[in-house]
Amino acid sequence: MKKHISAIAALLVALVALAVLPSGAQPPPAKPAGPPQALPKVFLDWPGADIGFFRVEIPFVEFVTGLEEAQVRVLVTPQGPPGSETFAIEFSGLKGFQGDNNTLTHTPTPGDKPEDVRKGLAGLLKLGLMRYVAKTPAAKFVSVNFQDLVKPTAVVDKWNFWVFNLSANSFLMGETQYRDAMYYGSFSASRVTPELKVQTSVYGNIQKMRFDFGDDIYESSSNGYGFSGLVVKSLSQHWSAGAFLSLQSSTYANLKVGVSAAPAVEFNLFPYSESTKKQFRVLYRIGYTGARYNEETVYFKTAESLLQESLSFAYEVKRPWGMVSLNLEGSNYLHDFSKNRIELGGEVSFRIWRGLSFEVDGSYARIRDQLSLPRGGASYEEVLLRQKQLATGYNYRFSVGLNFTFGSTRSNVVNPRFGNGGRGISISM
């Protein structure tokens, strides 16, 4: 075995050498380093224009005097009576930008002074030139900013922000001795505005499996359905209040039917408006659950009413060096504080130095609250196929990864020949 590996390694090394040699002999044409600011060359086709003004206003292009060397031609045509004219601005791509065309119109506000008109024109010229600048190295040094804060709900919407969604999916797989089928359906209605968030959905799923051992056939089926709802009212940039509602049934959890309602409050240390960059949320909820079980539980119950409270902390930050996400949640039942659970989860990805990055992802839960565990336990097959919740005092998941990449930093080349590695499909429900 070891001999084989070293043989393969030798083969690979030989192949690397083989691949390096011919390519070393005829190096591919390197991109010319050239002047650092390769600005797009623009010919402003507007006789009598104050070119000096535009040169100062628009420093990220090079205004040229002839059409021959231009990459972009900008034709400005004033229309209408002098003093209250509108301007048609026609952008045409030349040379490498062939086919890159657009037309914009500048309509000055009535009563604008000539300087204002000229300034407005320059502003619009800048926007129109962006598509060309974006394709040159100068793009790196340009920034586009919206000068105002605007409400995302400033739109004309006859549905008043309600969105409804109906979906159904099936997933079947199998081979000669094994079959697995899953069906899933849901309907949701939601309305999300900065002031109020309402999300509701009803769902159902069924899973069926069949194993054929030749002399013996094992079949199983599990299902779940329910309703879930969430209402959140925004109180300030840091506070929110709301409620979680749910109704569910699940063979995995031994739940014939469970109904729960839990009011909650949340505090975010950072303003919610920065949530895509950082958030530190603390959520407290207290809830009532009425449960009816499929099988008698280890506590000899077939139905019970429960009060539970929980407190959770969520910290998330995403920065150029990487990201951190940490969650800590503790909960307990009010009738017996020893029935509790504490869960810690986290994910960190960190760029240590240039090509060296590090990732950790994990969670640990200490579990003392499996109230719905069936007394009858689970069969041998149900254990191996993980189809029933099992008695456990803890569960954990941890993964760690290190990646080091070095070599060319200029390999933005895409070469799709012989495929580009497998196709990834991800489905989230």
Next chain:
Amino acid sequence: MRRYLGILFVLALGVSSLAAAISQDQSAIDELKKTAVKVYLDCGGCDIEYIKTEITFVNYVRDRLEAQVHILVTTQTTGGGGREYTLNFMGQNDLKGTNDIQKYFSSTTDTSDDVRRGLVKVLKLGLMSYVGKTSISRRISVDYLPPDKAGPGRDRWNFWVFSLTGSGRFRGEESYKDQEADFSFSANRVTPETKVRLGLSLDTSKTKYDIEDEIITGTKSSWDGSGLFVKSLGEHWSAGFFLHGESSLYSNIDLGLTVAPALEYNAFPYSQSTRRQLRFLYKLAVNPVNYREETIYGKTREALFQESLSATLDLREKWGTVSVRASGSHYFHDFSKNQLDLFGIVSLRLYKGLSVFSFVGYSWIHDQLSLLGREPTFEEQLLRLRELPRTSDYFVSIGFQFTFGSIFTNVINPRFGSSRSGGMDIHIN
């Protein structure tokens, strides 16, 4: 004292009039937002919430037909292991005819924050061609900060990129424990003319079940080395060869080596590969192999010759995604030892709010030459530790989704966590 009061009074007057001016401005800006460009962002891998918080001068809609600009983002892997994002801006409705294509490159060492900021930048620049046609454009500023040092030097690595990755994963609860570790090394050099990819990976995993004091342990381990060399022969043809070495407990292979020269024809020019490809690949393989245990055919080693042909169609259009692949292979020593695989994904946005998807795979398998001579144990079967005899396997998934209601999706509300409500999301790379 009185003077101070007077100053305060003037100050208060100034502040209040300023506030009035601001609120008047605000309603004017909200008015502008109502006529802002309607954008349909068609990008599975983007951080949509971040984009919506950073780019607020457009309106986001959930249906492509409602939009004035459809931005279709497709990605491909670059030679350096990063991604090439192609942003197809397609004007629709009253902005029909205004089109543009922009690109953004990420590298493997970029953090997710680097990537989302880079994409937002390119999106902003590309959107200017459309925003320039609406009156909100008056509130947009473009700034330019020229660089003060020269551009990057030459590439001393000659396009070679190396990467080392190691990771470990651990999971468990009282009656179940699972651990996995893998290590991989790759060396790639991709230019438009040639492509060299070399990789070596090692995997090992162990699963332990504790059922009524009986302990069942399952172990899997494998290693795998591969090489690919491709030479470009024009816009439609490529030639090269595959190398592969593997060892796997699951497949009963102690050591298998494959050398396979191959030829490929693409009906579309390779330069369009991010949007459309129809590739035919023919491969002729020589495969000496040593087995771990005697196979069902009584062999412990053999040398195999195999030929295969595959056809792959990939389309990514406004109306959806089609990816279909068919491949067939057979051994020369016995033509009845053959395999045929079909695989297809179709995801269509049919009409306002209605989309359907389906993915289907079917394999006819008559070439399990490495199958164990003995009967696998019960645990080996249930835990899928060993390849089992089969003549076919399949998976089928069909689903639909219908969304109606408000077309605007401008709002981000992170309170109580941002979970998606219902529906499903399919992301194909």
